[in-house]
Structure formats: C-alpha cells, structure tokens
Amino acid sequence: MTQTPGPPAAADGHPQLGYVHKNGDRRFGVSGLLASVYAGRGTPQASNLYRSTVTEHVRDVRVGDELGVRWDGDHWWASSPAGRVGRLTWSKNLRAETAYVAGGPSPFDFDDGTLHVQSITVDASGEVVNCGGYVAPDDYEPSDWPMTPVPDPAERELTVTVRFPVPAPGESAVPEASSETKAQPGWLRRLLGRS
Known part of the structure; x- marks a missing residue:
C-alpha cells in the first residue's frame, strides 16, 4: 500500500486542497474567495501560472509569498527576486474588457x-511545479471599489413557491375524488403484494 507523503515544506503547514491528480500532483494552501468577490473588490480573479511557461524559479515559491506581476504588452508575468516564475493564465482580452460592472x-x-x-x-x-493566488494591482485603492459581501454558504435559502389553481365562480375549491383508478405497473403491484 502506497502512502501519500505529508505536506511539503513549501506548503508552510497548509492542508492539501482536493485530491491527488493522476500524475501525482497535489495542491496545498487556502482556496480563497470566489472570483466574482475579487472582481467586485477591484482585484482580478485568482489565477495559477500557465503550466508550459513555468520556470525553475517556481521551486522556491512558498504559500504566503508575494510575487511581482508585470504586463509585457501581451501577458501578465509573475517574478520572484530570483527571476521570472511564469505567465498568469489570464487571457489578454480581459485587459480590454470591462469586467463585472457595465460601464465600470x-x-x-x-x-x-x-x-x-x-x-x-x-x-x-x-517539488513545487506551480502556484496560484490573487493579484492586487499596484495602484489598487479599496475605497475606489464598492465592497461586495463575501457569500456565506450558511445564509443560503431555498425558496419554494407553490401555486394552487383559483377555482372559477361556482366551482368547489376542493377537487372531487375521481372514480377512475390508474392501473399500477405490474412490478409495482408485485412489490406491494397486489398481484
């Protein structure tokens, strides 16, 4: 029986997120907020690095680190003090589009x-092969953005609307019992002992 190794030092004691991938990869850290909450607060949605662009400098990244992010005219790149780590997974079209707020x-x-x-x-x-998190732009001022509340799963409600037909004038509100009985399927009659 193969035993899964414990958290690596790079996880800084954070738990595993999700399952072990088929190739043996495991993810550690914190899951973070919903993308819409980040966008509502003026920061882009969380992102990982585009796997094919990851460099050897990713091996030194730890949960809790802060990496510099820079736009090169086509993509956003993350760098550590040692050098470029990899490209963020965002499409460059996101830069031109207005996200989440029409006209905003x-x-x-x-x-x-x-x-x-x-x-x-x-x-x-x-070995660390990728990392992810959220980006705060350098000119980010939280007061410039309306705060979106963090959704609390405990506060979710289920609303069920039940509608009854309104009887026409002179009709009874209670339907009359039908003298017709629908035939039960043979398997149901056998199950209920009515064969």
Missing part, C-alpha cells in the same frame, strides 16, 4: 501588481 472599471486594467500566493502545486517527488 476593469480590475484587469493594470501594468504592475503583486501576486499573493495562496496555493502551491507539488509533483509526486514534492
């Missing part, structure tokens, strides 16, 4: 920012 500002309209690392992905050998 776009949280993707920035050149420089900070990626707050909330999770790391390690391979089967325990």
Whole structure:
C-alpha cells in the first residue's frame, strides 16, 4: 500500500486542497474567495501560472509569498527576486474588457501588481511545479471599489413557491375524488403484494 507523503515544506503547514491528480500532483494552501468577490473588490480573479511557461524559479515559491506581476504588452508575468516564475493564465482580452460592472472599471486594467500566493502545486517527488493566488494591482485603492459581501454558504435559502389553481365562480375549491383508478405497473403491484 502506497502512502501519500505529508505536506511539503513549501506548503508552510497548509492542508492539501482536493485530491491527488493522476500524475501525482497535489495542491496545498487556502482556496480563497470566489472570483466574482475579487472582481467586485477591484482585484482580478485568482489565477495559477500557465503550466508550459513555468520556470525553475517556481521551486522556491512558498504559500504566503508575494510575487511581482508585470504586463509585457501581451501577458501578465509573475517574478520572484530570483527571476521570472511564469505567465498568469489570464487571457489578454480581459485587459480590454470591462469586467463585472457595465460601464465600470476593469480590475484587469493594470501594468504592475503583486501576486499573493495562496496555493502551491507539488509533483509526486514534492517539488513545487506551480502556484496560484490573487493579484492586487499596484495602484489598487479599496475605497475606489464598492465592497461586495463575501457569500456565506450558511445564509443560503431555498425558496419554494407553490401555486394552487383559483377555482372559477361556482366551482368547489376542493377537487372531487375521481372514480377512475390508474392501473399500477405490474412490478409495482408485485412489490406491494397486489398481484
């Protein structure tokens, strides 16, 4: 029986998120807020690095690190003090689009920012191969954005609307019993012992 190794040092004691991938990768950290909450607060949605762009510098990234983010004219790139770590997964079209608020500002309209690392992905050998988190643009001022409340799953409600037909004048509100009985399927009659 193969035993899954414990959290790597890069996880800084944070728990595993989700399951072990088929290739042996595991993710550790905190799951963070919903993308719409980040956008409502003026910061772009959480992002990972585009896997094919990740460099060897990702091995030194830890949960809780802050990586510099810079727009190069086509993509946003994350860098550590050691060098470029990888490209964020956002499409460059997000920069031009206004996100979430019609006619309002776009949280993707920035050149420089900070990626707050909330999770790391390690391979089967325990090496860090990716990271993710949320980005705060350098010119981010929370007071410029309306605060969106964090959804609380405990406050969700289920509303059920039941409508009854309104009887026409002179009709009874209680339907009369029908003298017709529908035939029960054979398997149901046998189950109920009425065969």
